[in-house]
Amino acid sequence: MxxxxxxxxxxxxxxxxxxxPAFAATNFFTNFDSINFGSGPGFTTRESYEGWTAGRNGLEVQYNNVAGAAFSGANLVELDTSANSSMSRMIDPGTYVLRYWYSNRPGVPASSNGISVLLNESPIFTTPGGNGGASTNWVLQTVNFAVTAPTTLTFSAIGTSDSVGGYLDSISLSAVPEPxxxxxxxxxxxxxxxxxxxxxxxxxxxxxx
Incomplete structure (x- = not known):
């Protein structure tokens, strides 16, 4: 017995x-609030932040409602800094659900507000953006995908490269177990x-x- x-x-x-092994895939959540930049409104351009590596023009962290309120906390990210830019990080093989909150930048036309999601520089999803209103208007975006090898996940500003563009906040990546x-x-x-x-x-x- x-x-x-x-x-x-x-x-x-x-x-x-x-x-x-299905649970050894990459999981993360980032809302860009790991640094308190002070009580006043402002912005800073950084080469990396919360596990993301910026493109050649950096990534812009805005804080304390400098040009619109964040979805969560005090900080948000804009990828059109002095010009269109991007942010990337490596993920392991797996099946995923990517969720992120997106807003048009207030007062900015749709032609400047788009953001694209890429895997190894190949676009898989685009938030085309719209005309920005008087304040931020956050909308949840959901993307499902699978990768079979280590892969670079990227968010990239698209549209007019004019130093203003769409906003990102509260990004999560969750691994989904295979059947x-x-x-x-x-x-x-x-x-x-x-x-x-x-x-x-x-x-x-x-x-x-």
Missing amino acids: RMNRTLGVLAASAALSLAA ASWVMMILGFGMLGVALRRQRQAKLRVTYA
Whole structure:
């Protein structure tokens, strides 16, 4: 009986370990608020920020409503600094859901507000932008994709390169388990449950014999 329980637990553990690689993919959340730039409104152009590496023209962190309110916290990012720019980071293989909040820059025409999402410099999704109103208007954008090798994920300003453009805030990347991994996990938990149930039954037989 002890051998059967041991084999059941080992089998369950093996099933769970086979599913584990799907969860080794990249997960992150960034809302650009890791630095408090002070109480007054302003902006700063940086070469990197919160795991993102800027393109050749840097990335602009705006803070404290200098040209519109952030979606969350005090800071947001604009990628049209002195000219169109970008920000990138590496991600591991996996199936993903990318979510980010986007706003047109207030008072800026649609021709300057677009932002594109790229994988290894190939566009997969574009927020074309619209005419900016009197204040920021944040809209959630969702992109699903899968990559089979380490990949560069990039946000890039598109449209007129004129030092004003669309805004980004509260970006998250979440790995989605593959269907096969779900099956293995369910199998593993099921086998573990059977092993534990048999163990309890064995204890009851010993107690009341």
